[in-house]
Amino acid sequence: MFDKRSEKLGTERSEIRELFECANAMRAEGREVYDFSIGNPTAPTPEKVTEELVRLLREEPSARLHGYTSAAGDMTVRRAVARQLQSASGVSMSEDLVFMTCGAAASLVIALTAVLERGEEVVVPAPYFPEYAVFTETAGGRLVPVKTDGRFHLDLGEMERAITERTRAVLLNSPNNPTGAVYGKEELRALGELLRKKGMGYGKPIFLLSDEPYRELVYDGAPPVSPLAVYENTVILYSFSKSLTLAGERVGYLAVSSRCAQKERLFAAMAGAARAHGYVCAPALFQRALASCLSEKCDLGQYRACRDLLHTSLSDMGYACTLPEGAFYLFVKAPRGDGKEFSERAKGFGLMLVPSDSFGIAGYVRISYCVPLAVAEGSLPAFRALLASYR
């Protein structure tokens, strides 16, 4: 009666939603709950962003301020984005190849729709953000997950085997959701070489789609290397959701490398894909405000403190988990190797942890530590009791 895929997507069981409801029910019973399920940022939005929003609302003529921008976005913010990416990567970037979007999900749907012909494949390191599979299917393609190494970094051998003549793109997410891995210069450079070689072999470019909503959330060392610097056929997919705590405002962008093959055609296809999906323009007020706020980021102190506390404490207790280099997720091995069982049992201790199965890998849970430090501190006895319950 209705579109079958829409009905399925609209009714299927969502582990995160169920955890959310379970948490509410437990709170209603007066029980302590430590909700590590959702990636809704809690660090305040930078003051400068708020001030710029208020200034625009107070000073700009409203009809101009809130009017349509062109589909690709307001030229001022597009120019600022191109400049920022160019200065971070050392690669020439142009405002003509920046397309403002309604957030990361829109960036993904638009980029995947533009590059994929029916049946083509997108290679993705696993574990990966579950909606990648949904958006790839919307675009008529097929997602091909590839194993990563013990620290959830790229396994180039596995990548090489997975890339075939059907591969149109590789989708990277670094810093990674759900593992917190941040890919280093050498592995990115090796990936760039692999894609170049494979593309030449198949006589067509393989696009590197770099999904970077957590780009600014890196805790140690120098800022990560941009894929723009190591591979020419790169498209950056960005959202301001996490770096500026604007997750609900739906604003981000797509940026095509000036060195990308057929870049104008690719940009036109992205514009057409946005149009087909009903994306008229990115929210105008935020586009205008962000033009002068690109170098802002939320205070990482709270996330870093939660990361350090949870990683150290859980490791000391006997949990197996890798130190996240970025983002705000800690990926923890299930004591008996069954993430669903572990998540289910954790609920009994007031801990809301997302089982890893929907991320394309079994045997783990994801802890979203974008919570107040007091929540992380308060949860430690529960984590201790949870582990003890396995003995």
Added chain:
Amino acid sequence: MFDKRSEKLGTERSEIRELFECANAMRAEGREVYDFSIGNPTAPTPEKVTEELVRLLREEPSARLHGYTSAAGDMTVRRAVARQLQSASGVSMSEDLVFMTCGAAASLVIALTAVLERGEEVVVPAPYFPEYAVFTETAGGRLVPVKTDGRFHLDLGEMERAITERTRAVLLNSPNNPTGAVYGKEELRALGELLRKKGMGYGKPIFLLSDEPYRELVYDGAPPVSPLAVYENTVILYSFSKSLTLAGERVGYLAVSSRCAQKERLFAAMAGAARAHGYVCAPALFQRALASCLSEKCDLGQYRACRDLLHTSLSDMGYACTLPEGAFYLFVKAPRGDGKEFSERAKGFGLMLVPSDSFGIAGYVRISYCVPLAVAEGSLPAFRALLASYR
């Protein structure tokens, strides 16, 4: 190499864009230009909306204010929308069947994707908003235009012939873009009866999708009757773009009648369709601000003055045009019956008018009169000279 449809949609000739560029080029040469091409509202956003936005930015904790809402939207605004529709239509409405969207285009893509199975048809009175065809194709369906009467109102006989067992929905847009027609109670009631009869005959409901971004822009008489009041299987598609001058902010909603067949399944399919297209939630700040601003609307005085001036003056000069009952478009017959020739010739007089062909009807131009009154006044000598050029 890229998705063919995306490339085509991204590169095809846009008459409105070309008019915009032509206007810029002529201004650069120092020539007078009267741009009636685009429907970007110019009446100021109501003060109360701005004040509420500023208040929220000043008073609410930022991470909560800008955080994700649920996919269907913040419950406060959904409840307010349900109450408003219920009180306007007299039909019971529920917040559980209101889905906040990223504007009218998103509402259309989501509703069409949810209700259409591949190859099913959507009947639409012509002329119609050109993107209806794009969005119907995205949803896998086929748009079936139907002639209207001499005043661009519904021709029930034509509708009856067009509705077949392949018809899944009728798409209405009243007040209408591009004609300004506002459908009356009797024609809507007759349409409701027709859809009920046809649906019973085919053993499945035919949905009435009522696209109402211009609902508040009505110039004469009582507020128009809501389709909710005359037909049970109705879905309202709304956007705040025009009523509150927020076109670039991308916020609107879908609301399913509580009397609609299979309403929960339809709502779930809409949620799934939104997810498939990457619509995570409607912009959060605007959702929260609009909850207390639903009864606001922009001042219609300017649009009414432009309507009256242009309709009277152009009629007096000898142009053939119907008085628009709503929206901010005047649909004018091309003197030689060729809208493209007329639009092309009008450029020479500094007049930017959109030919009607892309609206599914030949022989007219659309004048968007959401312009300052001085622009409408200044344009009259040019309209006079343009018509004289045909003698």
